């Protein structure tokens with residue numbers, strides 16, 4: 219033995235722990251909801267079959283998550299020790315193990331796609347790089363000792379004292395850094411934990427729980443659920459560090475072309491009368507058949523109420539909205555003040571807005587894409603003219619107005635599914651917010667359009683579920699869908715890209731039918 223196995227294992231454990239520490243700090247600095255280890259724990263909980271999970275909760279009570287996290291840590295420490303031992307022989311085996319662990323972590327963070335965006339994977343990337351650097355730094359003296367021993371005639375020779383000191387110093391510095399990073403990570407994360415606590419304690423007035431509107435369901439399993447849960451709601455924003463706002467410190471300033479400038483606090487907003495509605499929000503970047511769309515029960519204060527307070531001056535056309543993180547958009551005054559009840563939303567599906575979806579206040583305008591209307595973490599309204607203001611996305615080539623384009627999607631059968639030939643049930647969703655969907659048709663293999671059934675939810679500001687039945691011969695087929703809105707406009711089959719103002723074209727899927 220030139221160097222002890224223990225030293226190599228220790229090098230692996232320390233490098234591994236250092237990577238966990240840097241990823242933890244990164245997650246907290248960016249106010250990301252979960253560090254990678256917590257994300258893995260939550261995914262395991264979510265993917266655990268119900269009966270197993272119930273037994274675990276019976277046995278462990280509320281400790282189930284901490285116990286799971288502790289278990290993951292023990293597993294990781296063992297893996298890191300193995301990595302250290304592997305490093306004695308090769309460089310690629312430890313790299314592969316770290317890579318595999320990083321991939322699992324990255325997947326765990328990005329898998330629940332509702333809650334995340336790409337920056338959520340940054341902590342994992344930082345941790346991975348730390349692992350590689352940490353390991354190579356720590357094993358360098360061990361390798362030197364090993365080589366020196368091999369070159370020596372004395373079988374007991376295990377390198378000089380300087381080399382051993384090198385390893386001990388490296389290991390000590392790394393252990394100390396891990397301790398410091400963990401403390402820093404906790405301190406940095408305290409801000410978000412405190413705001414989460416305040417959010418849980420918040421008592422909102424005039425906010426009711428969502429209730430399924432009669433007639434909203436088309437009665438097909440596997441069609442997109444009527445309500446999108448907050449955790450499943452797509453997330454799009456340009457922020458790197460998620461704004462974490464204490465509601466007692468939040469305010470909205472309304473100024474510009476107004477008679478009296480107003481600054482409204484969260485308490486004042488909370489006292490005002492609420493409007494509530496089912497509204498479907500979608501992203502201009504949603505491709506045909508894509509899922510950057512969600513439907514929720516929103517509660518908030520009408521923007522019109524606040525604009526009446528400030529007195530909008532003649533000649534004003536729009537509001538330049540600014541969020542806490544500096545993102546901006548310009549929204550036409552007419553859609554902010556007409557009967558569609560554009561709102562400053564404080565609740566989503568009956569709960570205070572999730573931090574990722576704009577806590578404590580965001581704007582919501584039925585019928586407009588999010589990029590020109592749905593400002594999360596909104597703090598400033600400047601009443602202005604289109605000629606005098608520009609939002610974040612318009613100079614980058616996106617349309618100035620951004621009204622939602624009618625679209626429809628097939629959910630059932632799934633792409634590539636096999637079904638029984640004969641009468642096949644197709645189902646999905648269609649939307650034309652604030653105009654409303656009248657009918658939906660499907661066509662098999664480019665044949666005649668056949669009308670389906672639309673489940674009308676009693677509002678035009680949401681998606682609708684639809685279902686259609688068509689006779690299908692055995693073989694491979696493609697089914698397409700198109701909608702018609704309540705103005706009689708038929709959804710165009712002309713294919714347009716998402717840039718500059720939303721995709722068009724018919725969604726189609728391939729499926730096969732067997733006799």
Ligand SMILES: Nc1nc2c(c(=O)[nH]1)N[C@H]1C(S)=C(S)[C@@H](COP(=O)(O)O)O[C@H]1N2
Pocket residue numbers: 451452453454455456457499500501502541542543545574575576587588589592593594595
């Ligand atoms: N502050 C802020 N608000 C924003 C954005 C943003 O980048 N920053 N993106 C907008 C876009 S493009 C969309 S589609 C919606 C998405 O809202 P969601 O993340 O709650 O689904 O938020 C809008 N509001």
Ligand SMILES: [Mo]
Pocket residue numbers: 454500501502503587588589
């Ligand atoms: Mo968007």
